[in-house]
Amino acid sequence: MGDINGWRVRSDLPSLSLSLSHTHTHNVLTESVIAAACSRVGQSVLHLDRRNYYAGNWASFTFNGLLSWIEEYKNQQEVQITELEQVWRSLIDEGEDAVPLSTVDSSISNLEVFCYASEEEEETKAPLTSFQPVNAETVSEETNGDSTEAQDTVTGDDATASDAKTPNEEHEVSEPKEEQHTSDISEPSQSQEEKESQLISSPADPPVEVEKKITYQKLVKEGRRFNIDLVSKLMYSRGALVDLLIKSNVSRYAEFKNIGHILTYRNGKVEQVPCSRADVFASKQLTVIEKRMLMKFLTFCLDFEQHPEEYQDCTEKPFREFLKNKKLTENLQDFILHSIAMVTQQTLTEEGLKATQHFLRCLGRYGNTPFLFPLYGLGEIPQCFCRMCAVFGGIYCLRHSVQVKAVIDTRGQRISCSHFVVEDSYIRDEQRQSTAYRQISRAVLITDRSVLPSESDQLISLVTIPPLESSAPAVRMVELCSSSMTCMPGTYLVHLTCSSSGRAQEDLAPVVSQLFHVSTIPGEEPSEGAEERSKPAVLWVMYFNMRDTSALDSSNYSLPSNVHVCTGPDGSLCSDYSIKLAESVFHHILPDEEFCPPAPNPEDIIYDGDGPQAEGPGFDESTNTEEDKSQAEEEGAAHEKSPSTESSEPAEMDSVTQQAPSDTTPPSEE
Numbered sequence: 001m002g003d004i005n006g007w008r009v010r011s012d013l014p015s016l017s018l019s020l021s022h023t024h025t026h027n028v029l030t031e032s033v034i035a036a037a038c039s040r041v042g043q044s045v046l047h048l049d050r051r052n053y054y055a056g057n058w059a060s061f062t063f064n065g066l067l068s069w070i071e072e073y074k075n076q077q078e079v080q081i082t083e084l085e086q087v088w089r090s091l092i093d094e095g096e097d098a099v100p101l102s103t104v105d106s107s108i109s110n111l112e113v114f115c116y117a118s119e120e121e122e123e124t125k126a127p128l129t130s131f132q133p134v135n136a137e138t139v140s141e142e143t144n145g146d147s148t149e150a151q152d153t154v155t156g157d158d159a160t161a162s163d164a165k166t167p168n169e170e171h172e173v174s175e176p177k178e179e180q181h182t183s184d185i186s187e188p189s190q191s192q193e194e195k196e197s198q199l200i201s202s203p204a205d206p207p208v209e210v211e212k213k214i215t216y217q218k219l220v221k222e223g224r225r226f227n228i229d230l231v232s233k234l235m236y237s238r239g240a241l242v243d244l245l246i247k248s249n250v251s252r253y254a255e256f257k258n259i260g261h262i263l264t265y266r267n268g269k270v271e272q273v274p275c276s277r278a279d280v281f282a283s284k285q286l287t288v289i290e291k292r293m294l295m296k297f298l299t300f301c302l303d304f305e306q307h308p309e310e311y312q313d314c315t316e317k318p319f320r321e322f323l324k325n326k327k328l329t330e331n332l333q334d335f336i337l338h339s340i341a342m343v344t345q346q347t348l349t350e351e352g353l354k355a356t357q358h359f360l361r362c363l364g365r366y367g368n369t370p371f372l373f374p375l376y377g378l379g380e381i382p383q384c385f386c387r388m389c390a391v392f393g394g395i396y397c398l399r400h401s402v403q404v405k406a407v408i409d410t411r412g413q414r415i416s417c418s419h420f421v422v423e424d425s426y427i428r429d430e431q432r433q434s435t436a437y438r439q440i441s442r443a444v445l446i447t448d449r450s451v452l453p454s455e456s457d458q459l460i461s462l463v464t465i466p467p468l469e470s471s472a473p474a475v476r477m478v479e480l481c482s483s484s485m486t487c488m489p490g491t492y493l494v495h496l497t498c499s500s501s502g503r504a505q506e507d508l509a510p511v512v513s514q515l516f517h518v519s520t521i522p523g524e525e526p527s528e529g530a531e532e533r534s535k536p537a538v539l540w541v542m543y544f545n546m547r548d549t550s551a552l553d554s555s556n557y558s559l560p561s562n563v564h565v566c567t568g569p570d571g572s573l574c575s576d577y578s579i580k581l582a583e584s585v586f587h588h589i590l591p592d593e594e595f596c597p598p599a600p601n602p603e604d605i606i607y608d609g610d611g612p613q614a615e616g617p618g619f620d621e622s623t624n625t626e627e628d629k630s631q632a633e634e635e636g637a638a639h640e641k642s643p644s645t646e647s648s649e650p651a652e653m654d655s656v657t658q659q660a661p662s663d664t665t666p667p668s669e670e
Helices: 031-038 063-075 080-088 136-143 159-164 181-191 192-200 216-221 239-246 279-283 289-301 321-326 330-340 348-361 382-391 505-514 574-589 616-620 626-640 642-663
Strands: 018-025 045-049 108-115 255-267 270-274 373-374 397-399 401-405 414-423 439-449 460-465 477-478 492-499 538-548 563-566
Touching: 031 045, 031 239, 031 382, 031 414, 031 563, 031 574, 045 382, 063 108, 063 216, 108 505, 216 538, 239 382, 255 330, 279 289, 289 330, 289 348, 321 330, 321 348, 330 348, 382 397, 439 505, 439 616, 460 505, 477 505, 492 505, 505 538, 563 574
Parallel strands: 018 045, 018 414, 045 397, 255 460, 414 563
Antiparallel strands: 108 538, 255 270, 255 373, 439 492, 439 538, 460 477, 477 492
């Protein structure tokens, strides 16, 4: 199969004839970055998506929208190619071959939903939330009529965002410069309702606290306050994604919040991980000797390349064994392996050292932890790059499925393109050389309080849970508070992720029962003084497996050379793999162009190629001729004889000139 001149898509586009440089399908992070990069350097981009929302598996949903997505996912069916093949054949040119793509997204599997919140009408107050488990089908059926905003997409311009914001909040900000700025980002998000909710659910004394009962009807009613991500990731402050956001000026489209806590689960309780110098010496979990050992090891990791003799003998051995050789205690080994380096038991020493070094170098750039999280959810990031693409001329079409090799709409209009970028979920099995891929187990929980109550209940926490059994994977948990604009006040949104060893519910349910209270009988409440009473209660949970195709490359597909396949989200904590893949595909398409050069500031944009716009009275001076100049000299001589004109006319001109620059400055520039 040779190169193709274009692809065809069945769609409802208006009658038009386009010749495009690139066509993209599925607005996931990698494709969004590639589209923005191509558009930024002057390429014509058409971005298609079979869904009615942006970002694919990177999307964020309102609670009602997520329930509708669940129902839609269960009802999706593969379209039979033979039904439309006759139509396509009449539109394919000589020498072109049809390459049908999948109409069903099979990247999500084993989806299960359980609701533990009370189905009763909202009550005034109760000691704890009562629960009634129901199955996934019941959840979808009972809420089908209530999901009026079921298809809402969470974007920066959404009503969801505006509902949650205070009047003074701006969604578009410039790049965060330091810790103080990043902290300021979250301050406007403290609405009056959140302040009231802090009075209702203070973490100071959770076992005896009287709370307002959160019912299922309340979750549905406040569903627009939720922004629930399908994939859970954080952003290293010196990672590839943050660097790209800063370089390209895309950071102006989003806001970010620091991760406040890095925690681990050990000996049946949640503890804070000492990861900075101040944390180490303030830690109560470490002895004085352990503090010295940890500081010495972390100092070594910062420039371990300068001391190869320290680790050369262990380069082919697991990082865990290297830690044992360094005489570190079991306590310190767990902290470093699972919560700082965040690697597996099988990770080799050099890779573990690099991961630890990267963690340490990210400390202090924007706060006391290495991580940032975008307000309104991770789904904001692909949309930010989509905005950049659209600003430079990119065209976006939702609800348009790619079916065959060239781009054709339902009216028979052809859209040609030189390159086609497609997400892996569009590729059929017959077009793959290998169908072996990994799976990620995911769980999304809505809970009533934090796993580690503190002075502030508005902190985002990263929790690492070491394997509960020798054969089980380590689990990563991200707990989001309401000031992250991802959940309603009085609740927390919890994401759990691990590599799959089976169904997601089988992998993650044991961890959920260890950290949270999950009722088994409708209306059941923990008895007074019971250990379960001190745990946060699960109100709602969704389990699912997500395909991880990050190990695949172009050699795994039987496709033309100008068709570029991008994989979906991988299982790592950060998004560096997706950014590097986007840069690799971009340079394959445009080897001589810069990847995502900085976008100009609004006041620097030159319109119509006429050069910088004149300020003030200059608009009628730009075309002055010699005759105009001589006439101006004569008028100037006349003005010397008229003092009144001299005092009024030039003063007015000066004021216009001074005001002109301020007119082109954006109203809010931070």
